[in-house]
Amino acid sequence: MLVNLWYVAEWSDKVKDKPVRAKLLGQNFVLFRDSQGKAHCLSDVCIHRGGALSGGWTTERDCVACPYHGWEFDPEGKVQFIPSRGEGGDVPERARIDAYPTEERYGMIWVFMGDLDEADRYPIPPFPEYEDRANWRPIYTEFSWNAEVNRVVENGIDIAHTSFVHPGFGYREMADKNHITKMERTEYSGTSSCVLYPPPLEGGMGLNKFFRKDKAETHVHPSFYLPGHTVRLHIQVNSWMSMIIFDCNTPIDEHTTRSFVVQVRNFFKWGMFDGGSVKRTLKVFQEDADIVEALSPHYLPESLESEVSVEQDKFMGAWRKVRKVHVEEKGWKIDHKAMQPYEGEKIFTIPSPARRRNPELRWALETVPLVPATNAPSGPDNLVSISEG
Numbered sequence: 001m002l003v004n005l006w007y008v009a010e011w012s013d014k015v016k017d018k019p020v021r022a023k024l025l026g027q028n029f030v031l032f033r034d035s036q037g038k039a040h041c042l043s044d045v046c047i048h049r050g051g052a053l054s055g056g057w058t059t060e061r062d063c064v065a066c067p068y069h070g071w072e073f074d075p076e077g078k079v080q081f082i083p084s085r086g087e088g089g090d091v092p093e094r095a096r097i098d099a100y101p102t103e104e105r106y107g108m109i110w111v112f113m114g115d116l117d118e119a120d121r122y123p124i125p126p127f128p129e130y131e132d133r134a135n136w137r138p139i140y141t142e143f144s145w146n147a148e149v150n151r152v153v154e155n156g157i158d159i160a161h162t163s164f165v166h167p168g169f170g171y172r173e174m175a176d177k178n179h180i181t182k183m184e185r186t187e188y189s190g191t192s193s194c195v196l197y198p199p200p201l202e203g204g205m206g207l208n209k210f211f212r213k214d215k216a217e218t219h220v221h222p223s224f225y226l227p228g229h230t231v232r233l234h235i236q237v238n239s240w241m242s243m244i245i246f247d248c249n250t251p252i253d254e255h256t257t258r259s260f261v262v263q264v265r266n267f268f269k270w271g272m273f274d275g276g277s278v279k280r281t282l283k284v285f286q287e288d289a290d291i292v293e294a295l296s297p298h299y300l301p302e303s304l305e306s307e308v309s310v311e312q313d314k315f316m317g318a319w320r321k322v323r324k325v326h327v328e329e330k331g332w333k334i335d336h337k338a339m340q341p342y343e344g345e346k347i348f349t350i351p352s353p354a355r356r357r358n359p360e361l362r363w364a365l366e367t368v369p370l371v372p373a374t375n376a377p378s379g380p381d382n383l384v385s386i387s388e389g
């Protein structure tokens with residue numbers, strides 16, 4: 001699991017007037033809204049005696065109050081009021097918790113899980129079609145996996161599995177026809193284009209099947225982004241019908257992933273078709289989960305040498321390369337093994353920007369240990385060159 005990225009913590013409409021707990025990267029956070037309706041995210045551990053702020057309430061000072069002794073924390077994580085000291089009473093200097101940058105986009109609350117300044121953060125992935133309601137209609141759904149996030153992301157951009165795992169996306173006997181036509185990579189993302197030969201489209205109350213012939217050449221554009229561990233799958237059903245599945249894969253902990261899914265379509269934009277869309281999307285996720293939850297080992301291997309890859313796997317190779325740079329050169333990977341001996345005895349927190357900005361501040365909690373960067377160049381670019389070379 002990586003720090004210093006935006007992740008989706010919750011759906012916007014789930015956070016109303018009460019604080020809500022969100023778990024990400026193995027830690028607990030509290031989400032709440034101030035009187036202007038702006039969403040905020042703090043560590044969910046009160047530094048007085050460890051109360052969970054998410055069990056508290058919001059106050060007139062635009063703070064969240066701890067349910068144990070009522071200490072009030074402002075959106076910057078600073079204690080503003082200690083009821084036992086009375087109005088105007090002293091607040092100890094260390095009475096603060098980490099506060100995380102928060103944005104709302106695409107019906108989701110995004111939180112920045114790290115200490116980088118704004119200028120150094122990778123952006124939240126673009127999704128212009130979501131804003132364009134005249135041409136695209138969104139549906140929202142979600143899926144929970146008993147699998148680690150990197151396995152889930154890799155599954156989302158893997159084209160070779162479609163013929164085997166998803167009967168609605170391809171035929172086994174045509175597995176050799178699926179191919180990647182284009183692939184590009186940036187420091188934090190990758191885009192690709194590929195061709196599949198699926199059966200007619202299901203749904204649309206039986207109408208969709210008339211719009212794409214059986215085994216018609218179909219163009220699909222999978223992309224990935226480190227922010228949100230987002231996978232974007234643009235499926236061009238035919239020359240005028242498209243759908244885009246935009247799923248943000250939040251690592252809840254080392255073993256659990258929650259996918260926040262927004263799908264938009266530019267055809268049959270009436271509400272009567274939404275239910276079927278949600279149902280078919282979840283069916284595809286379940287088909288994937290049956291396979292992904294049974295993969296060995298549980299974690300994506302850090303070394304390519306322990307697996308064998310072929311040409312069709314090269315876009316997954318791009319994802320691994322991007323990730324590897326952030327593990328080995330930037331040192332953003334949480335060292336969960338280093339925390340295990342302290343289970344139940346000591347709490348760690350994700351570092352927030354205030355720590356880097358004000359090194360003189362003192363804090364009650366230690367930050368999560370990170371796997372040190374090795375600074376070694378992260379090896380050959382191409383998955384295939386390693387396994388077949």
Ligand code: FES
Pocket residue numbers: 046047048049050051066067068069070071
């Ligand atoms: S534990 Fe939070 S106010 Fe005491």
Ligand SMILES: [Fe+2]
Pocket residue numbers: 155156161162165166284288
């Ligand atoms: Fe799949």
